[in-house]
Amino acid sequence: DTAVSQTPKYLVTQMGNDKSIKCEQNLGHDTMYWYKQDSKKFLKIMFSYNNKELIINETVPNRFSPKSPDKAHLNLHINSLELGDSAVYFCASSIRGSGGAADTQYFGPGTRLTVL
């Protein structure tokens, strides 16, 4: 009965490879997010989807492509992985993304990506 789940939990891969991270939420929320947390613990938003529609797209390399097949799922595909992509990637969801109490972010457990 996990609220926001991510797979895999750990991902170790070589530079240049392509990899995907999957996220699912069973909270019935409309909005889902991808965040990147670097080694200094800074938490930066990458993308946000509301009901399968992209609403936030921060300055992120084109190698990162989110995909939302339905409002309960938001996947992240990364092409041509680089050393600097090593980080913890968190998926999150909220009832909606426009402020107020409905804006509370529920985070998944994170995916620790290591690029060698």
Next chain:
Amino acid sequence: GQQVMQIPQYQHVQEGEDFTTYCNSSTTLSNIQWYKQRPGGHPVFLIQLVKSGEVKKQKRLTFQFGEAKKNSSLHITATQTTDVGTYFCAGRNFGNEKLTFGTGTRLTIIP
């Protein structure tokens, strides 16, 4: 763009001492949220403040939103080992879809 800074970046306190982290935004916020991330864990929502000058308490935690809605603070009274973690504020501008997280304050407790 909007920046949200927190000080201090790190804080080590003896168990039983008080702890405060301060959050400052470069722009006026519509609301501010606080999250706690335990070591190896994920951020967990603590509270949201909306009104200018608002003060909210959760047991030993006191949250404050500044009068100008550009700063906030979290104060923990008589810290316990369970308080260990990184505390983040997160602010949202008016009419903006994006929640900007602060730089975080990492709290360690010396038993």
